[in-house]
Every structure is written in structure tokens, then in C-alpha cells.
Amino acid sequence: MNTDNQLRDELRDRAGDIDGHLIGLDAVKQSARRTRRQHRIVTGLATAAVVAAVAIPAGFITASGSSPSGVGPAGTSTPSVTPGGTRQVRLTTDVATTGSAPNIPYLADGAIHLPNGQDVSVPGHYLSFAQLGDGWVTSEIDADNNTRVSVLDANGSVLKTVPGGDSIAVSQDGTVAAFATDGGTIMTILAGGLPEVFWPSHEPGVQPVAVSGSTSCQEAQGHGCTIYYNVTGTNKPVAEEVDSHGLNVAVDDKITKLADLRSDGSYAGMTSATDTGSCSAAYEPTGDGDLRRTVFSTCDYTLGKYSPDGRYILGLPAYFDGLGSSSLSILDAKTGRPVAEFRSQGQDGVFVSDSVWDEGSDSVLATVWDNGWSLMRLSPDGTLAKIQSFGGNQDNVPVLFPARP
Amino acid sequence: METTGVELVSRDARDAEFTAYMAARQPSLLRTAYLLTGERHAAEDLVQVALGKLYLSWDKVQKRELIDGYVRRILVNEHNSLWRRAWKRNETTTSELPDQSVPAHESHAERNDALWVAVQRLPRKQRAAVVLRYYEDLSEAETAEVLGVSVGTVKSQTSRAIASMREHVRDLPQLSPEEER
Incomplete structure (x- = not known):
């Protein structure tokens, strides 16, 4: 007997002995949902609540979650400047600088904390949320392990709950929100x-990224909307857009996953991904019909959202696993050059979970794990400031940022 | 909860089609998964994850005759990926079991056990290449397609796997060039 036959016979004999229990459709669907959530988390290009979600798999917010343990500046994290002008900063929460409170709402301890200091108590274990007019849109997992979307009024009372995924996108003026059902139906909610x-x-795995429109999505009223979304539940991810006429096209043949799209037509996203890394690119319109030009491309970073004024764009590592990102970079949106890099040292286990650009500033808000959770503010000048510390464990991110335009 | 009628019909039809596929192919997938993992419960987990991913992609796979190849690819990639994630977490696991050479001159049954142990000792990508080539009877090109590598890589992975197994099972016959499938 030769090796071929020996091997073939042995493998067939061994495999022939196997008789496991049959897996049912419900178990498969459960696995599919888990995969979809992990995909969102791992790629870090989530639209829902964050600029670059790198949340821990089990880490969604509990209404009765961790309680703040106070602001506690302790040490310093002084930036060093490379010859290229990049400010290199050690990512840590052990800093002396105290950051100002967020200028956007955020969810912690079962309440949405508003910039004016008021709190809105909300029920539920949320995966994502967004402000819509005076009210709120939330996404959570129900008792049957299905995701559902709720519309809440300004006081946090639930007005309506429907099936829907965890990716919520909102229009620039905050009057239109979009999400998708498991079956791929894109839904909109007007303020x-x-x-x-x-x-x-x-299509499976539809994740809205951006919404163009205001007040109404009815063409007849002169207010059409366009929803930009990623299709992630396939072996060939694509970024697509659909308008109020139902015209559905790819956003860009080069883009496999859209990270952000600005109202001036600039956009950025992932162009390729492998088991060990990814490449991304940023584009801008040329003003000549549908033509666009590449602003920059990179295989060093996974691109996230543009800053509110469009000067910067967030950069995460080109590859990272589900635990989170060990670094967060603020890149020049015109060149892709890193302006500031906040990077954990070696194996110290410090990582960023979620991050979002704050309103009215160039700084990024981030939840950082460093033997405890902290809400931090990271700025292009290399300033790393602590806003608040939280208790809780690594698996339970205590702060949820809202989906931003 | 509200769901549109159109969506319900579409989803039900898809679920029925998917369930039929699962019923027909699950035993076969489980056998392949077992050869990849070497452990029944791990194989069941692997099949469940792979089917979950296939479910998400179901509507995208236009040519139904390509589904078997597609799910095989998910199975192999997921198996490699799970191992990679575990390695990242633990940083102690290695791709190979400790070297425990199997003595020569065993009985046929002992030799088969030794061969099975040798297969399990292979690094995951080599093991995947062996399972696809020798169990699934895929060609080098088909194996390359499933693994997402070049045909040359399949040849080298398979060749290294055979050499490694021969180290562990010393009375395996020499592989002649024409046996290099």
C-alpha cells in the first residue's frame, strides 16, 4: 500500500466513525448573529455608535452598569515628536491631565448624559444608539437573542420597537436615521x-453608514434621501447606496467597506483585507460628474470617521483582533500622515474599545481599558486627558457613544 | 414587533432552502470538520459557525453548485482563524503538538493510529491541505481555491506534510515523485 492510499483510507475510516448531533436552523441563526456582531466589532468600521468600534464581544452597555469611580489624574504621558512631525504618545489612563466633559451625549449607568449636564434614564441593554431630533433611537438584543430597534421620546420612554440590527446611521442634521433588518430591509425613521x-x-448583513437627507425622504416632497451602507454578510463585501427612487449602486468599486462619507462628497473606506491586515483609501470628488480622485491610500491603518471639520481622519491598526485596538491615530485627512499616535507599550494590555469625534473640537473621545475603564479625550496635539474613570471588568464597556453623522 | 410581508415570505423561502441544504450536507461537513479538528465537539462547533456564515451569505451565492466549495472554504478558514485567535489570547499554544515520535515496526492497527496522530500533529494549514487532497479528493487547483493560496503553495504544504508524517510514522513507504498528486 502506498502513502496516498494509506492516508486516504485512514482519513475515511476516521471520518466514517463520526456521528455528531445535527445542528438546527435556530442554532445556525444564533451563530450567524454572533458572527455578524463580531464582524462589526473586529473590523472596527462600525457605523452604529462609534467612529471605530473595537468593542469587546460581550461588551454592551447595561442599564445598571458600572458606576463611576471618579476622575483621578495620576501620572503623565508626554508626547514625543518624530522627525516627520508625528506626536507619539503612550496610550495609558495614568495621566495628570483632566479632560473636559463630552460635547455629545453618551450613555453610561443606564442613562444618556447630555452635554448640558442633564440625564435621560433609559431602559435596556444597548448595542448602539443615536439622537434623532429631540428623541432617541436605540438597538439592543431581546430575550430571544434577536436585535431590535426602539424609538424613544426625549424623556427616554419607548414609543415603538421593531426588528432591526445594531447599525444606526443619522443624517447630518439629525433628522433622519436609518437601520436595517436581518432580512436586509433598510428602514428609516424621521424625527x-x-x-x-x-x-x-x-441582502444579509446590511449596515447603514451614512444618510443624506433632511426632514423627509419622500421625493414627492422634494426631500429625497440616500442611504449608504455596507453589505457584510457575504464572501464579497461591498459598499452600496440606494436613494428614494430605489436606485441602488455601488458607492465605489474599490471600496469593500465604507468607513465614512462627508456631505462634501469625500469618503473613506477599506479597499482590501486579508487574514493579517487591510488596506484603506480616502477619496474626494473632482467636481466633474461622478469622477473622484484618490486623496491617499494606506495599508498601515484602518480608516475611520472624518473629524467634524474634515481636517482629520481616524486611523486604527490595519489588523487587530476582537479585544480592541492597541493604538489610535489621528491622521491628516489630506495626506494620510499621522499627526498624533496614541499607542500602548508592548504587552501592557491597554486598548481602545470605542471612539468618536467630539462635537465642536478636533479631539476624539475614547473608552480605554487600562486595568479599568476610563473615558479619555485624545487631541491632535498629542494631549491625552482623562475625563472619567469607571469600574467594571474588561468584558463590559461602561460607556456607549452615539452614532454620529 | 413588525415585519413586512414581503420580507417574511422571502425569509421563509430562504430558510426552507437553507434547511434542506443543511440536512443533506451536514454529516459530510461534520466529517471534514472532524478531520480538521481531530475532536468531535470542536468539529460540531466549527460546522455551526461555518453554517452560520453560510446562512449570512446564502442569498449572495448565486450558483448553488458552488456552495459546497464555498462552505468548505469557510470551514478551513474558520478553523485556522479560531486557532489564530486562541494563539493571540494565550500566546503559548503552538501550531504543532510536542514531538512524540512513533516507534517503527508497529502492527497495522498501531500504524494507522500512528498515522492519525501524525495527521493531527500537522500544522493547521498543512492538515487542511492533506484533508482536502486526500479525503475530499480535490485537485491541487481546487485545493488552492479553497485555501485561498497558489497551487505551488498547495504542493509545498502537502509535500511538507507527507515528509513530516513520514518522520513520525517511520514505515510509511517512500513517496515516489509520481505519487506527488
Whole structure:
């Protein structure tokens, strides 16, 4: 007997002995949902609540979550400047600088904390949320392990709950929100309204990224909307857009996952991914019809959201696993050059979970694990400031940032 | 909870089609997964994850005859990926079991056990290449497609695997060039 036959016979004999229990459709669906959530988390290009979600798998916010343990500046994290002008900063929460409170709402301890100091108590274990007009849109997992989307009024009372995923996108003026159902139907919610079917894509893993539109999505009223979304539940991820006419096209043939799209037509996203890394690129319109030009491309970073004024764009590592990102970079949006890099040292276990650009500033808000959770403010000048410390364990991120335009 | 009628019909039809595929192919997938993992419960977990991913992609796979190849690819990649994630967490696991050479001159049954142990000792990518080539009877090109590597890589992975197994099971016959499939 030769090796070929010996091997073949042995493998067939061994495999022939196996008789495991059959897996049912419900178990498969459960696995599919877990995969989808992990995909969102691992790629870090989530649209939902964050600029670059790198949340821990089990880490969604509990209404009765961790309690703040106070602001506690302790040490310093002084930036050093490389010859290229990049400010290199050690990522730690052990800093002396105290950061100012967020200028955007954020969710912690079962309440949405508003910039004016007021709190809105909300029920539920949320995966994501967004401000919509005076009210709120939230996403959570129900008792049957399905994700659902709720519309809440300004006081946090639930007005309506429907099936829907955890990716919520909002328009620039905060009057239109979009999400998708498991079956791929894109839904919109207008400020003061309830969820409506916008377009049935019938594609799995649809994640809205951006919404262009205001007040109404009815063409007849002269207010059409366009929803930009990623299709992630396939072996060939794509970024697509669909408008109020139902016209559905790819955002860009080069983009496999859209990270952000600005109202001036600039956009950025992932162009390729492998088991060990990824490449991304930023584009801008040329003003000549549908033509666009590449602003920069990079295989060093996974690109996230643009800063509110468009000067910067967030950069995360080109590859990272589900625990989170060991670094966070603020890149020049015109060149891709890192302006400031906040990087953990070696194996110290410090990582960024979620991050979001704050309103009215160039700085980034981030939840950072460093033997405890802290809400931090990171600035292009290399300033690393602590806003607040939280208790809790590594698996339970205590702060949730809202989906931002 | 509200769901549109169109969506319900579409989802039900898809679920029915997917369930039929699962019923037909699950035993076969489990056998392949077992050869990849060497452990029944791990194989069941692997199949469940792979089917979950296939479910998410179901509507995208236009040519139904390509599904088997697609799910095989998910199975292999997921197996490698799970190991990689575990390695990242633990940083102590290695791709190979400790070297425990199997003595020569065993009985046929002992030799088969030794061969099975040798297969399990292979690094994951080599093991995947061996399972696809020798169990699934895929060609080098088909194996390359599933593994997402070049045909040359399949040849070298398989060749290294055979050499490694021969080290552990010393009375395996020499592999002649024409046996290099």
C-alpha cells in the first residue's frame, strides 16, 4: 500500500466513525448573529455608535452598569515628536491631565448624559444608539437573542420597537436615521416619526453608514434621501447606496467597506483585507460628474470617521483582533500622515474599545481599558486627558457613544 | 414587533432552502470538520459557525453548485482563524503538538493510529491541505481555491506534510515523485 492510499483510507475510516448531533436552523441563526456582531466589532468600521468600534464581544452597555469611580489624574504621558512631525504618545489612563466633559451625549449607568449636564434614564441593554431630533433611537438584543430597534421620546420612554440590527446611521442634521433588518430591509425613521420601510435590499448583513437627507425622504416632497451602507454578510463585501427612487449602486468599486462619507462628497473606506491586515483609501470628488480622485491610500491603518471639520481622519491598526485596538491615530485627512499616535507599550494590555469625534473640537473621545475603564479625550496635539474613570471588568464597556453623522 | 410581508415570505423561502441544504450536507461537513479538528465537539462547533456564515451569505451565492466549495472554504478558514485567535489570547499554544515520535515496526492497527496522530500533529494549514487532497479528493487547483493560496503553495504544504508524517510514522513507504498528486 502506498502513502496516498494509506492516508486516504485512514482519513475515511476516521471520518466514517463520526456521528455528531445535527445542528438546527435556530442554532445556525444564533451563530450567524454572533458572527455578524463580531464582524462589526473586529473590523472596527462600525457605523452604529462609534467612529471605530473595537468593542469587546460581550461588551454592551447595561442599564445598571458600572458606576463611576471618579476622575483621578495620576501620572503623565508626554508626547514625543518624530522627525516627520508625528506626536507619539503612550496610550495609558495614568495621566495628570483632566479632560473636559463630552460635547455629545453618551450613555453610561443606564442613562444618556447630555452635554448640558442633564440625564435621560433609559431602559435596556444597548448595542448602539443615536439622537434623532429631540428623541432617541436605540438597538439592543431581546430575550430571544434577536436585535431590535426602539424609538424613544426625549424623556427616554419607548414609543415603538421593531426588528432591526445594531447599525444606526443619522443624517447630518439629525433628522433622519436609518437601520436595517436581518432580512436586509433598510428602514428609516424621521424625527418625531416611526420606522418606515425605505428599501428591501434582500441582502444579509446590511449596515447603514451614512444618510443624506433632511426632514423627509419622500421625493414627492422634494426631500429625497440616500442611504449608504455596507453589505457584510457575504464572501464579497461591498459598499452600496440606494436613494428614494430605489436606485441602488455601488458607492465605489474599490471600496469593500465604507468607513465614512462627508456631505462634501469625500469618503473613506477599506479597499482590501486579508487574514493579517487591510488596506484603506480616502477619496474626494473632482467636481466633474461622478469622477473622484484618490486623496491617499494606506495599508498601515484602518480608516475611520472624518473629524467634524474634515481636517482629520481616524486611523486604527490595519489588523487587530476582537479585544480592541492597541493604538489610535489621528491622521491628516489630506495626506494620510499621522499627526498624533496614541499607542500602548508592548504587552501592557491597554486598548481602545470605542471612539468618536467630539462635537465642536478636533479631539476624539475614547473608552480605554487600562486595568479599568476610563473615558479619555485624545487631541491632535498629542494631549491625552482623562475625563472619567469607571469600574467594571474588561468584558463590559461602561460607556456607549452615539452614532454620529 | 413588525415585519413586512414581503420580507417574511422571502425569509421563509430562504430558510426552507437553507434547511434542506443543511440536512443533506451536514454529516459530510461534520466529517471534514472532524478531520480538521481531530475532536468531535470542536468539529460540531466549527460546522455551526461555518453554517452560520453560510446562512449570512446564502442569498449572495448565486450558483448553488458552488456552495459546497464555498462552505468548505469557510470551514478551513474558520478553523485556522479560531486557532489564530486562541494563539493571540494565550500566546503559548503552538501550531504543532510536542514531538512524540512513533516507534517503527508497529502492527497495522498501531500504524494507522500512528498515522492519525501524525495527521493531527500537522500544522493547521498543512492538515487542511492533506484533508482536502486526500479525503475530499480535490485537485491541487481546487485545493488552492479553497485555501485561498497558489497551487505551488498547495504542493509545498502537502509535500511538507507527507515528509513530516513520514518522520513520525517511520514505515510509511517512500513517496515516489509520481505519487506527488
